[in-house]
Amino acid sequence: MPDTTIHNLSRRRFVQGAAAGLTLGFSLPAALAAGAPKAIAASAGAASAGATFEPNAFVRIGSDDTVTVISKHLEMGQGTYTGLATILADELDADWATVRVEGAPADAKRYNNLLWGPAQGTGGSTAMANSWEQMRKAGATARAMLVAAAARQWQVPAEQIQVRQGVVSHPASGRKARFGQLAQAAAAEAVPANVRLKDPKDFTLIGKVAPRKDTAEKVNGKARFTQDVHLPGMLVAVVAHPPRFGATVKSFDASRAKAVKGVVDVVQIPQGVAVLARDTWSAKKGRDALSVTWDESAAFKLGSEEILARYRELAKKPGAVARSEGQVEPALAQAAKVLTAEFDFPYLAHAAMEPMNCVVQFDGQQCEVWNGEQMHTGDQYALAALFGIPPEKVVIHMLYAGGSFGRRASKSADYVLEAAQIVKATGGRAPVKMVWLREDDMRAAYYRPLNHHRLEAALDAQGRLVAWRHRLVGQSIMKGSAMEPAMVKNGIDATSVEGASSLPYAIPNLQVELHTPEDIPVPVLWWRSVGSTHTAYSTEVFLDQVAKAAGKDPVALRLELLAAHPRHAGVLKLAADKAGWGQPLAPGQDGARRGRGVAVHESFRSYVAQVVEVTVAKDGSLKVDRVVCAVDCGVAINPDNVRSQVEGGIGFALSAALYGEITLKEGRVEQGNFDQYPILRINEMPKVETYIVPSAEAPTGMGEPPVPPLAPALANAIAAATGKWLTRLPLRTGELAA
Known part of the structure; x- marks a missing residue:
């Protein structure tokens, strides 16, 4: 696994350093469709290394009492991470202060959108609607296993055990244990086939105001966006797109672009001509110096x-x-x-705060992607087809996105494929971060x-x-x-x-x-x-x-x-x-x-x-x-x-x-x-x-x-x-x- 350490620069570094002092479209195979997952992945029940308790695909509890909620949906500013965590944490009776959220990998067998069928993705305002019962059951399942572990250790009836804010207790005997103390024992319990969900009158988080889980990271600069990913040897690509829809590259002269300091290569791809450099600014300067002749014989020319x-x-x-x-x-x-x-x-343009961008790496056998991923399954299959590998060999790391308004839910995986096309055109010799500038986002986009x-x-x-x-x-x-x-x-x-x-x-x-x-x-x-x-x-x-x-x-x-x-x-x-x-x-x-x-x-x-x-x-x-x-x-x-x-x-x-x-x-x-x-x-x-x-x-x-x-x-x-x-x-x- 490559080093994905974030090297925060300029404004991001300033925010981190000063924080303490501030007072201010796709097709799915029949086999996948036939294997659509149940609401809760039942393959869990075993602990990972140490005392981690992972009863299903949506929650992990560590020995340090941390409750990690796995979000199958993208957080792009709409509050998905907080909403999904609220549902699960309420049924779990977790301490909200110990709850954290991380994005799920691309895996439609475990993380499909239940309103879409066997496909993972975020859109159509479906995140809460399709996850409501699923996340409640995930939390209730983990709670039941913690209670079962405590009942076994303390030799008391499970019905006499209470759970409140991350603490399991038996009032009659005065015994108490935090979630982390029970994690290893709970992992050994059988996953219950059925669990009882709370009566809504007993909700402690749902319907209440709980602080958002993404706010602190976005304020202190720790939030990971695509621009924060820096891989060893990575190149940054900026693409010259046709000025009219339907136009193609007729020819190009890269000599002036390659003379720009920092520019490493210039390659043609189906979407245009990509200039690769050591940094974004050099790539932009190289693109500005690039000479491209466009074939507009089939271009659209109406106003x-x-x-x-x-x-x-x-x-x-x-x-x-x-x-x-x-x-x-x-x-x-x-x-x-x-x-x-x-x-x-x-x-209308989508005009999200963060223009389209994506990091792609291909080693000949596996493709890895880092971006604000909105259409996991569609992008996964599109990339698999491009590189000629099985979909499970496409690993997608879902990061935060600075808005989308529908744009990142591309029906054709357009910008993700564009980044991958650049990697393919360069023989996969280096990871590539493709960056669209604002003008690319408005003129070469979807509307x-x-x-x-x-x-x-x-x-x-x-x-x-x-x-x-x-x-x-x-x-x-x-x-x-x-x-x-x-x-x-x-x-x-x-x-x-x-x-x-x-x-x-x-x-x-x-x-x-x-x-x-x-x-x-x-x-x-x-x-x-x-x-x-x-x-x-x-x-x-x-x-x-x-x-x-x-x-x-x-x-x-x-x-x-x-x-x-x-x-x-x-x-x-x-x-x-x-x-x-x-x-x-x-x-x-x-x-x-x-x-x-x-x-x-x-x-x-x-x-x-x-x-x-x-x-x-x-x-x-x-x-x-x-x-x-x-x-x-x-x-x-x-x-x-x-x-x-x-x-x-x-x-x-x-x-x-x-x-x-x-x-x-x-x-x-x-x-x-x-x-x-x-x-x-x-x-x-x-x-x-x-x-x-x-x-x-x-x-x-x-x-x-x-x-x-x-x-x-x-x-x-x-x-x-x-x-x-x-x-x-x-x-x-x-x-x-x-």
Whole structure:
């Protein structure tokens, strides 16, 4: 095993040194599918070296009382490590101070995502949902074995033994032992086939506020990210990518690049030309000096506006039907009033704090990877195919990731394969750290698809909503990937229409249609909350337009249409009540106009309603004053983390609503860094109030659901203040001048 000691440099070294003084897509073989693991790996029960107790794949207890929780899911800032540790530690009755977390290796037989089948990975806000019972059983199993060991040693009935905060005790005799003292004996006990889980009323950590497990390491500089990995002899690679999608390398001249001090080699790979150097800066300088001639004969050369023009024409025609109820066409024809609206949504970059990067080493027989790993099984199989080795010979070390928002969950293992291609092109003579600079991350990446929506609604003579037709036009995320057979049915990509095809409102005549252009090669991928990023906006903004036309209060209309959906209605009522819906806002100063807007949406089985308050100045400048958010995510494992996800999701969504836009001009991405792709500044962040619906339902996701309602609630607030509906994102606030 190579030396993977972290050599922290510059800012990281400063943080560590000063900490004490600071006061501030893939295919799985049938054999693997047939061997899908049980919820708890039963192969454990034996102790490793010394007095370590490892009863299953998810927990290890050492003689020093340390409880190590093994996380099969990536920690990329969303609180996964804390959430999973909370579930297990509560059933174990561990002392939270002794609990630590480490990332699991790539091993779908032990660490598969139970909602995905025999595949390991993080995404779709599934981490807590698929691990809830699994981690509870893992903790309860370890607890039962510790109790059994104590009962055997003390010769007392197991029923008389208590466990609290990492201490096993027998009150009647006064005997006590810490977990570490019982570890070796517990390892000799049989793994129970069944364990009793706690009654929720007995939870001591779940539902409470427990400090996050990743905070201290991220503050003191000990957290391990890909940039912290330095292997002996390692080279750093920066890649010159084609300026247009579909272009390839025609020829290149590496002489000037190789003359740069520190540059070691220049190699061509399928993705472009890689410059390898002793450090990142030298690799970048070498790439800047590189001369590449691109073959653009098959390159895509349309711009964003040209794509949108095509989409708008498609939306005038019927598409593939994703949902159909009643008779929409006759209802529209016979309506007393018909409303129509069109919405445009741009390509969006993921723009995570940490651009794509990966360390790969191949010795001819085994491949090792270090990165913020999100799609373990897909990447493992892709690398195995590239190097011609069995998947189990691909070892993945999961480190922290500085954000993802869907980008690291690559359906094609693109950036991981790019790093491996460089290793292969150099004959595997050295480990390679591939680093994407911010410009690479924006111009050579994958994007949230550009979309166009056309909606029609019919009102009868009494102002009742009797028909709704929704046509969407946009690229398919799933088409062409190994997930297409499961996710694309009858020409409908479920991720394209989610939120529209699942519209909860009681409308007797409803139809959702989809056009999926196949001649647009811009690479697209899921982006935080996927299809709901655009469907929530169009449906919730259009419903407000319907409410105005019908002369109804927007909240009242929604509640009327949500009679069969109590969880939607529950968060809507809570958010409206806490926001003071129906009460007048304080007037704006100097002619500024104020408004309040609402939206409710379900995604990833979590229900979120938001009320936004805005102030619009005479010149059209906008200030988002307040966001009130109500969530129903089942059991809130860690309420503080739920609030953090709400606040982060609102900031993320607001940034996209105000600024987010990737544009193409003659096939080239125009944005390269945050000067051209601005993000929300801290002084623009509104006051956020979060209210969690008490629930006994199994937990659902919170990483993505806070995102969809923000933009439509904001647009509805702007319309309430100004009477103007903004139907294109990002919001063109220049249209709001009085």
